[in-house]
Amino acid sequence: MHETDLHLEPNEASDLCRLFGPDELARRGWERAFVTVLDEATAENAIAVLAHAAGAAMDEGWTAVRVPADAGVHNGKTEDAEACAARGGYVYLVGSQFGKKRGPLAAKRSWIARVRESAIARALDDGTSAELDVVRLRFTLHRAINDALAGTDLLPLGPLGRQVYVDATIAAGEQKAKSWSGTVLPTDHPINIEAAEFTAEGTLLLGIRYPVTATGHPILVELANVDDLFTDPNAVPRCTRVWTLTDIGTPAAPAGFRALDTRDGVHFDAIIGDLDAAGKSATVLADHPEGALADSEHIAFTLTPTPAPLDTKSIHHFGDIRRVEGLAVDAQGHTHYVLDEEGHVALRTLVYE
Numbered sequence: 001m002h003e004t005d006l007h008l009e010p011n012e013a014s015d016l017c018r019l020f021g022p023d024e025l026a027r028r029g030w031e032r033a034f035v036t037v038l039d040e041a042t043a044e045n046a047i048a049v050l051a052h053a054a055g056a057a058m059d060e061g062w063t064a065v066r067v068p069a070d071a072g073v074h075n076g077k078t079e080d081a082e083a084c085a086a087r088g089g090y091v092y093l094v095g096s097q098f099g100k101k102r103g104p105l106a107a108k109r110s111w112i113a114r115v116r117e118s119a120i121a122r123a124l125d126d127g128t129s130a131e132l133d134v135v136r137l138r139f140t141l142h143r144a145i146n147d148a149l150a151g152t153d154l155l156p157l158g159p160l161g162r163q164v165y166v167d168a169t170i171a172a173g174e175q176k177a178k179s180w181s182g183t184v185l186p187t188d189h190p191i192n193i194e195a196a197e198f199t200a201e202g203t204l205l206l207g208i209r210y211p212v213t214a215t216g217h218p219i220l221v222e223l224a225n226v227d228d229l230f231t232d233p234n235a236v237p238r239c240t241r242v243w244t245l246t247d248i249g250t251p252a253a254p255a256g257f258r259a260l261d262t263r264d265g266v267h268f269d270a271i272i273g274d275l276d277a278a279g280k281s282a283t284v285l286a287d288h289p290e291g292a293l294a295d296s297e298h299i300a301f302t303l304t305p306t307p308a309p310l311d312t313k314s315i316h317h318f319g320d321i322r323r324v325e326g327l328a329v330d331a332q333g334h335t336h337y338v339l340d341e342e343g344h345v346a347l348r349t350l351v352y353e
Contacts, residue, residue: 003059005345013039013048016328042075043095049065050062068128074111080098080109083259101280101282105165142183166186169184206220206222208220216251220243270300298337299312
């Protein structure tokens with residue numbers, strides 16, 4: 001395992017996805033490149049590129065560059081990017097749809113965005129801002145995921161979570177006459193998205209950190225019409241299939257998704273781990289202290305065409321390392337992980353000899 005410190009501000013990196021084809025990489029003298037997102041920033045300030053010089057040793061030759069972007073009328077109106085995925089010449093960013101650790105749910109975190117890879121390349125070349133197309137969802141993805149999970153037995157939402165995430169959000173929408181008032185319902189669960197990847201069919205697979213099933217297993221939800229959200233102003237998110245990893249997580253140590261990666265849209269790598277970070281006054285853990293116990297682990301699974309419990313294979317266990325936020329497998333088969341560690345962001349690379 002090779003470790004590299006990344007000098008990025010703020011020090012809150014989430015997720016990884018591969019960036020650029022072989023021609024663009026060769027033009028820049030790079031062997032591999034990834035996008036990561038910085039979750040303590042607005043969407044237009046969240047994009048960073050991690051690149052590795054061709055021929056350099058794995059623990060040397062890395063560059064970390066912030067990519068300026070312009071979200072137009074949505075500048076400053078989003079926060080908490082948690083996931084990224086690439087497809088068809090675009091990089092897609094997904095907001096957590098969640099709230100701060102003590103609530104309530106935040107409309108600023110309810111969004112999805114995309115940027116062309118060619119715009120990222122231009123921004124890297126001349127420093128101009130890449131055009132970022134943002135769709136502010138105003139809890140409609142929250143609504144679609146809750147509806148899709150209606151038939152899934154979920155870990156019960158505790159009384160504090162109900163109060164600060166659901167009841168407080170409903171009250172704020174009503175008191176301020178928000179356009180989204182009525183979208184969050186009293187029976188809902190708050191949704192925390194931390195992973196995203198495209199399936200072979202072009203749908204977006206969302207990895208949910210919280211909630212999990214009543215028996216502690218991670219949940220995947222399919223967003224079937226992601227591109228419609230950018231092309232049709234009247235489109236609303238439509239979530240369809242739901243999968244669970246029934247051999248990951250237990251009632252005593254429930255586990256949620258932290259990251260996803262795929263090369264073919266069928267075979268996936270994932271990071272699973274705890275439901276929230278311990279020692280930070282998280283409401284989720286106040287209701288469910290066992291949610292802090294699951295270790296971080298890299299697993300692999302094959303997506304079935306119809307929803308079914310998915311079998312997994314363990315690839316790497318991280319032991320005492322808990323804040324593993326993203327992974328991507330490069331063209332050479334090396335697995336790269338981005339970690340949030342105290343005071344810095346780290347990139348670790350697992351090389352199979």
